[in-house]
Amino acid sequence: MRPIELRLNVPVEAPPEVVWAAATDWARQGEWMLGTEVHALGGPDGPGAQLVAVTGFRGLGVVDRMEIVEWRPPQTCRVRHHGRLIVGDGGFDVVRCGNAASTFLWWERLVLPPGGALVWPVVRPAFVWGMRRSLTAFAAFCRGYSGGG
Numbered sequence: 001m002r003p004i005e006l007r008l009n010v011p012v013e014a015p016p017e018v019v020w021a022a023a024t025d026w027a028r029q030g031e032w033m034l035g036t037e038v039h040a041l042g043g044p045d046g047p048g049a050q051l052v053a054v055t056g057f058r059g060l061g062v063v064d065r066m067e068i069v070e071w072r073p074p075q076t077c078r079v080r081h082h083g084r085l086i087v088g089d090g091g092f093d094v095v096r097c098g099n100a101a102s103t104f105l106w107w108e109r110l111v112l113p114p115g116g117a118l119v120w121p122v123v124r125p126a127f128v129w130g131m132r133r134s135l136t137a138f139a140a141f142c143r144g145y146s147g148g149g
Helices: 016-023 026-031 116-143
Strands: 004-012 036-040 050-057 060-072 076-082 087-096 102-111
Touching: 004 116, 016 087, 016 102, 016 116, 026 036, 026 116, 060 087, 102 116
Parallel strands: none
Antiparallel strands: 004 102, 036 050, 050 060, 060 076, 076 087, 087 102
């Protein structure tokens, strides 16, 4: 089966350097990413760094294991998802739109698990809604961002 791909973006009233710092503040991603906690598994950021995200609600969730495969601050971060359920690539790009404005582009290219093609049409609207909600929260998070937690 072909991977599914989603690309969404949001304008952000902050320079790319601030947007990048906010997006890569893994410990604080739960403040803007709907129902998700992200943990860096030690070591510096950059290619080879390992992340684990847990997305869920009321004790039920999905574990997403990732490895950073491209790291070009303050523009591009690409990860490879290599968990049991979530497999594929994802990442974000930060595009400068003036001195104090940016566009944040979040994308996912995922291989659906067995049977996923049957449920994806039902799950997709909720998935996209969650991404849009998270991006709106991210733009607000960036406006007030002043560094680590």
